[in-house]
Amino acid sequence: MTQTPYYFYDLDLLNETLSCLESNIKGTNFKVHYAVKANNNRDILETISKKGLGADCVSGGEIRWSLESGFSPSEIVFAGVGKTDEEILYALENEVGMIHCESLQEILVINELAERLNTYATIALRLNPNVNPLTHEKISTGLKENKFGLTSLEFEELIQLYPSLNNVRIVGLHFHIGSQIHDMSVYVELCDRINELVPLFEEHIGEFTYLNVGGGLGIDYFEPDENPIPEFKEYFEVFKEALTIDPSIPVHFELGRSIVGQCGSLHTKVLYVKRSEEKNFAVLDAGMTELLRPALYNAYHKIERLDNVTSGEELHYDIVGPICESSDCFGRDILLPELKRGDIITIRSCGAYAESMSLNYNGRDKVPSYVHSSSELVMREKC
Numbered sequence: 304m305t306q307t308p309y310y311f312y313d314l315d316l317l318n319e320t321l322s323c324l325e326s327n328i329k330g331t332n333f334k335v336h337y338a339v340k341a342n343n344n345r346d347i348l349e350t351i352s353k354k355g356l357g358a359d360c361v362s363g364g365e366i367r368w369s370l371e372s373g374f375s376p377s378e379i380v381f382a383g384v385g386k387t388d389e390e391i392l393y394a395l396e397n398e399v400g401m402i403h404c405e406s407l408q409e410i411l412v413i414n415e416l417a418e419r420l421n422t423y424a425t426i427a428l429r430l431n432p433n434v435n436p437l438t439h440e441k442i443s444t445g446l447k448e449n450k451f452g453l454t455s456l457e458f459e460e461l462i463q464l465y466p467s468l469n470n471v472r473i474v475g476l477h478f479h480i481g482s483q484i485h486d487m488s489v490y491v492e493l494c495d496r497i498n499e500l501v502p503l504f505e506e507h508i509g510e511f512t513y514l515n516v517g518g519g520l521g522i523d524y525f526e527p528d529e530n531p532i533p534e535f536k537e538y539f540e541v542f543k544e545a546l547t548i549d550p551s552i553p554v555h556f557e558l559g560r561s562i563v564g565q566c567g568s569l570h571t572k573v574l575y576v577k578r579s580e581e582k583n584f585a586v587l588d589a590g591m592t593e594l595l596r597p598a599l600y601n602a603y604h605k606i607e608r609l610d611n612v613t614s615g616e617e618l619h620y621d622i623v624g625p626i627c628e629s630s631d632c633f634g635r636d637i638l639l640p641e642l643k644r645g646d647i648i649t650i651r652s653c654g655a656y657a658e659s660m661s662l663n664y665n666g667r668d669k670v671p672s673y674v675h676s677s678s679e680l681v682m683r684e685k686c
């Protein structure tokens with residue numbers, strides 16, 4: 304039997320998701336960049352780059368992985384609130400398409416480094432639109448109190464300084480308000496803010512040729528089988544309808560979770576079952592080191608027994624990992640067929656922010672991944 308735990312990726316579902324994405328932006332000037340931080344598994348990156356998406360990177364390491372996986376430099380955007388000088392130089396030397404900037408000081412540093420390389424940097428400003436994404440507080444990024452984006456104070460100062468910066472060209476704006484967003488009205492609100500801010504940009508900075516609206520579209524963690532493909536149609540419809548800017552300006556998206564979230568699962572084994580007066584515990588060989596989201600965000604993941612034949616009794620279990628932390632718990636009072644030592648458990652919707660967030664805490668090794676794909680691709684009815 305295969306050694307557990309491991310990540311399992313269904314590349315057929317990933318390809319279907321990508322085809323669905325493609326069909327929803329056909330005939331528009333929308334361009335999707337995959338947010339590499341969601342999952343940097345090589346098979347996944349190569350599958351996505353083959354489909355012609357760009358890459359959204361938040362470190363020099365992610366830029367390198369993207370280049371190695373076939374993304375072309377001009378289709379790479381480099382974002383992040385704390386880019387190091389080395390990372391900026393690496394991005395400039397590799398001629399990545401766009402750098403998203405989040406502070407005045409960062410822009411001054413980029414100008415200086417570009418001058419040193421005798422080149423110029425094409426940049427977009429990440430503005431904080433102060434839009435509430437109505438999601439978990441730890442994955443909200445577009446509110447005033449969040450660390451992300453240029454503040455309006457710094458924007459004013461930049462307007463004064465820009466004429467003296469000879470090695471940066473500011474061509475547009477970038478936004479990203481948060482993650483696991485289901486309420487489409489949030490995106491309508493974002494579009495309204497963009498419609499207000501673009502004329503301001505044109506007035507004070509110059510010609511506006513680039514818009515990036517970020518990512519954040521949510522997936523159904525509760526019913527991954529019923530809803531394996533996210534609501535791309537509704538999502539893109541919002542931007543088609545609510546943006547009033549010149550339609551010839553390309554609109555870039557940075558989707559992570561919605562592209563890869565449902566194609567992965569974590570397979571793990573029950574090490575021990577124990578009972579107390581109040582509860583049953585199932586102790587797994589995977590823990591928060593392989594899937595951090597429940598410990599970090601109280602996130603829900605569907606938990607199943609791989610052989611889900613329900614002969615006989617179902618019981619409630621707290622499903623916990625082996626790590627020495629009380630937060631190392633995947634779910635409480637989960638109803639499952641009676642578990643015994645050696646049973647295989649699948650934790651669903653682990654394609655995004657599981658393997659890429661894995662840790663070596665408690666002296667644990669990184670675990671392997673397996674991919675499955677058949678050559679024949681069956682499209683689900685939804686698209």
Ligand SMILES: *Cc1c(COP(=O)(O)O)cnc(C)c1O
Nearest residue numbers: 338479482518519557558559560
């Ligand atoms: C994380 C991140 C994304 C992707 O978010 P998802 O919720 O996975 O779509 C996009 N843009 C930026 C700037 C990010 O930090």
